[in-house]
Each structure stands twice: as C-alpha cells, then as structure tokens.
Amino acid sequence: MIFETIVTTTNADGSPHVAPFGVREWDGMVLIAPFRPSASLDNLLRGRCAVLNLTDDVRIFAGSLTGRRDWPVQHAERIDGWVLEGALAHRELELAEIRDDATRPELLFRVVHERMYAPFRGFNRAQAAVIEASVLVSRLHLLPAEKIDAELKYLAIAIEKTAGERELQAWGWLMEKIENFRAEQAGSNQA
Template structure:
C-alpha cells in the first residue's frame, strides 16, 4: 500500500524543500523511492533526515506539481535535522537507516523516531482525493495520452463539483491550468505528448 504524503527536507544551508511523495510502511520503517534527479534524495543523503507530513490541504500537492505555489510555511522538526509543514495535521520524523542505491530510483529505508499530532482529522473528502489524483496525472503529462488525461479529469471533476471547498477549487484550478499550459507548449512545439515521448 502506498500512502500519498508531503515529504519535507532541509538542505545543508537550511533551505526547505517540499515534495509530494508516496510512502510505504514496513513496521517502524518508512520506505521512500524518489526518482533521480531529486532534491529530496540529495537532502536526505546529506542530512540523513526527513519528515512525513499528513495534511488534507491538497493545495500543497497541487501547488508543488504545478509550481503555482511552493513556499508553504515550515517550522523546525522536533528531533531530526529537518523541517515540517507548519499547518500539517500530524507529522512523523525520520532518520535514514539504509540507502539502496539505483541509477534511476534509489530506495530509502527511513526509521520513524518521533511523531506528533497537531489537529484532528475531520474525515474523508472526495474533492481532496480528486485533487490528489489530478496532481498525479499532471505529474505524468509527459507520458500519458491526452485523451486518457481528459477522461480521468472529467470523471474527477464530478467530485470537485459536488464536494469541493475553496481550497480544493483553488488546487483544481492550478491543475487544469497546468494541463492547458502543457497542451499549449505541445502545440507550439508541433507534437503530441505521445509523439514527444516516443522520440
């Protein structure tokens, strides 16, 4: 099972980095597998630390993948040399236990050394789930056929229309705008996503 989270890390000079990332659990360990090149990977190797942030503010997911908003407030982690989102519902602080190197996708085995809860979880929201699915689509625009993206976004739009609040609508607008920008860039380059990937 893969859980969609926000991973925060800090560079050696303290600069924060925020990235949506899937995480797997193996007992007390968290498994992260970032694709190279990866600022998250570089920061973890240097600091041996990271933080998993649990949030229902899906603007963070959408903002990161679309580059519409990346400067989310952070504070210092409690036990590890990293940072966390200031407004997360909860967070888990991780220390690097093992690095299984790979040219494309290294595996980071991280030990959870500290957890904190900050706010109650209000329940599941379909629009929030739709935004996360939309963010995954946007992160893969370079490899997915346009008609597949359109079909899936149209279906996800139903949940947005029925259950979204202001934050979800903002995040969704960022995603749809990113798709439009991607299509415009393809038009100016004279090719489709599939054609560009195949060359």
C-alpha cells in the same frame, strides 16, 4: 499500500523543500522512492533525514507540483528538518538504508519522533480528486493525453459536487499546469 503525504527536506542552502510523495510503511520503517533526477532525492541523500507531514490541505499537494512551494514551516524537534505548520501530524525520519537503483532508489527511514496536532477526519471526494489529479500532473510527461483527459473528466464530477474553496483553488492550479504543459508541447506557451 501507498499513503499520500507531503515530505519536507532541506536544500543545500538550508531552506525547506516541500514535495508530495506516496510512501509505504512496514515494520516501523518508511519507504520513500523518488525518481531520478530529483531535488528531494538529493536532499534526502545529503541530509539523511526528512519530515513526513500528514495534511488534509490539498492545496499543498497541488501547489508543490505547480511551483507553489512556499508553505509556512517550523523547525523539526529531533532532526535538522522542517514541519509544515498546517500539518495534522508529522513524523521525523532518519535514513537507515539505501537500496540504490539507476531510476528509482528506495530509501528506508526509521521514525525517530512523531506528533499529532489534530485528528484526520478523512478526505471528501473533491480532496481525493485533487490528490489523484496531482498524481496525473506529476506524470504528464509519461501518460497519453487521452488517459489524462478521461481521468480528469471523471475527477471533475467530485470537484463539482463536493469542492470547497481550497479544493477549487488547488484544482485550478492543476488545470493551469496541464494547459501550460500542453501549450509548451505544441510550441505555443506564452507564460
């Protein structure tokens, strides 16, 4: 099973790097498998640690994919890393094993500390739609436009019926990203 999370790593200059990741868990370990090239992968290999943030603020998922990476953070407690201030919970991770691969290495982490701040009450349909749309945006260069359009049409129903202010903002960022990508592909992007 894949869990959608926000992973924070530390850039070479010491600043935080915020990125959405689908992670897997088993036997107390967390698997993070970034595609190459990736700033997150570079940070994970260099720093050998990360923070897995659990949040219901889907703006962070959408924002991370649309150039909005400046989210409030605080220092982690046991590792040299960053915790999202708005996280419901976080897990501090240390790299235990690397399964190298030319395209998508698998990095296994052990949990060295975790803290819960507030209960997770679940995602509403609009929040789930934003996360799904975020996955589509992360794969714009891989998926046919027809598939993206069909999935967005379906996801938009949940946005129309159940979105709050945060979800509408995140959805808007993602739609803007898609429009800019398509304009760039067509050679007409003015942004």
